[in-house]
Amino acid sequence: MTHQQATTVADVMAQAFVAEGVSQAFALLGDGNMHFAAALEAQGCQFTYARHEHCAVSMAMAYARVSGQTGVASVTCGPGLTQIMTALVAAVRAKIPMVILAGEAPLGLPWYNQELDQAPFVTACGASYLSVHDQRQLLPVLTRAFSQAQSQACPVVVGVPFDVQEAPWQLNARYVPTATWPALAQRVAPHPEAVTNAVAVIEQAQRIIVLGGRGVVQAGAQAQCLELAQRLDALLASTLPARGLFADDPFNLNVAGGFSSDAAKRYFGQADLVIAVGSRLASHASDAGRLYAQARVLHIDLSPAVLSQGRMVAQNHLRGDARLCVQALLDQLPAARSSHWRSEATRHDIANSPLDPQGPVPSDGRLDPRAVVAALDQALPKAWMMVNSSGHCSYYPTHMHGRAVEQFLTIREFGAIGNGLSYAIGAAVARPDVPVVLFDGDGSFLMHVQELETIRRHGLKILICVLNDGGYGSEVHKLRADGVSQSGAFFGHDDLAALSRGFGLDAHRVADLSTLSDHMAAFVQAGAGAMVLDFHVSDQVQSPVMRRITQH
DSSP, X not given: OOOOOOOBHHHHHHHHHHHTTOOEEEEOOOTTTHHHHHHHHHTTOEEEEOSSHHHHHHHHHHHHHXXXXXXXXXXXXXXXXXXXXXXXXXXXXXXXXXXXXXXXXXXXXXXXXXXXXXXXXXXXXXXXXXXXXXXXXXXXXXHHHHHHHHHHTOEEEEEEEHHHHHSBXXXXXXXXXXXXXXXXXXXXXXXXXXXXXXHHHHXXXXXXXXXXXXXXXXXTOHHHHHHHHHHTTOEEEEOGGGTTTTTTOTTEEEEOSTTOOHHHHHHHHHOSEEEEESOOOOGGGGTTTTTTTTSEEEEEESSOOSEETTEXXXXXXXXXXXXXXXXXXXXXXXXXXXXXXXXXXXXXXXXXXXSOOOOOOOOTTOBOHHHHHHHHHHHSOTTSEEEEOSSGGGHHHHTOSSOOGGGEEOOOTTOOOSOHHHHHHHHHHHOTTSOEEEEEEHHHHHHTTTHHHHHHHHTOOEEEEEEEOSBOHHHHHHHHHTTOOOTXXXXXXXXXXXXXXXXXXXXXXXXXXXXXXXXXXXXXXXOSOOEEEEEEBOTTOXXXXXXXXXXX
């Protein structure tokens, strides 16, 4: 005879997460969260189980960014929580909505070796921490967590002692998901007088660049921005997080900021007005103000800024939804201007200006990273999902051609390396319909190389391209420029293909780019499963952004 088990608090927690529409979660289990994870999995939620807590949260970040849903992760108490601090800061700065269920030390014990006041660690990262120490708090706290994560686009950590989670549920209460609440996400229209003032600013300008950020993506304002640029004889560009926003337009300068190409820098230097739509106008997006120092800025955003990251960023503002604001400008602007900037000469210049004007450099027989990325750009289908990590290696993949914003992921707001594998996993879970391609450096790749086992175990379709320059490239180049020994940052070109095969993955060192097509064919024909391509590249090649840093 079997006895039905009593419903636990963990079961009710899981039911609430499912009611919020959670179908994918990321976790590393411990005493503080294993009953919750088991209950959530029993409710039909699919889990990706990571090998490091930081990676579980980073996976959830990428999943949220790619899927548009709230990311969900779970970690245990004490060290499980402290391991995720870097990921929390990155999620806060990237404005990624997440709910993270963390265990807490049991209330019923006088001493527990992993006991820790967890809230200060979380709040120090800029995230919110909510505790549940009584069953009566549970449902209101979960409601608040999901509501805050979604409305404020931020990570919220919910801490629940694990003896509370395992206790029988004693209340007669039902969770009401936030999806049933009255809709608050109504589009905010601009004030008519503000639109008139913005039109007056635009009419005084002669050389305009329309700069789109992720707010354009979220508002669905891409078509309006393209029409605005055509009407104003303007060029186009995007912030790095929105890279690919205007990929198909021949007058697209691609990324604005420190990663701008030389051609983009020339045209931004000539601009007298930048219309920044849905961008936070972060320092990197303007190369700390150097990119368009002579131009006025019209900032169109739900929260337009005057001061950002220590400097004045805009002189003119239009508050409201990106799509409604740009459409309002289109409705008031006069007929289209004659084309001067959007000329055949400009189109030809943008299309044919070298991404990196520096010629060949001594390579010690290793590959030139510029040639590697150019070959991959030709070989990789445009519909595949691209994930670009951080570090010196990330400049060249940023400038791959014809890849839309929906097919390109980068999260760099905290400047942390070591997240590439995690972001690729999160993207692969969110987009199981297409292969994911990760571009990473050897230093970043090795930081959390254990997640190769996660990729193999879950059968994820990921092509991992490692630009292996033998160390931490940014630090190597800066130390060399300063005349200081780089021995602490340069470790040599390890055989990362052999290492990856040890994790059970198909992996190859690519010394000859003519073999790339064979590796690509094998990756496609393999069906499920991942591949690692280890490109040993010269440590003598500096990206243009690094040359600008080391030559000043």
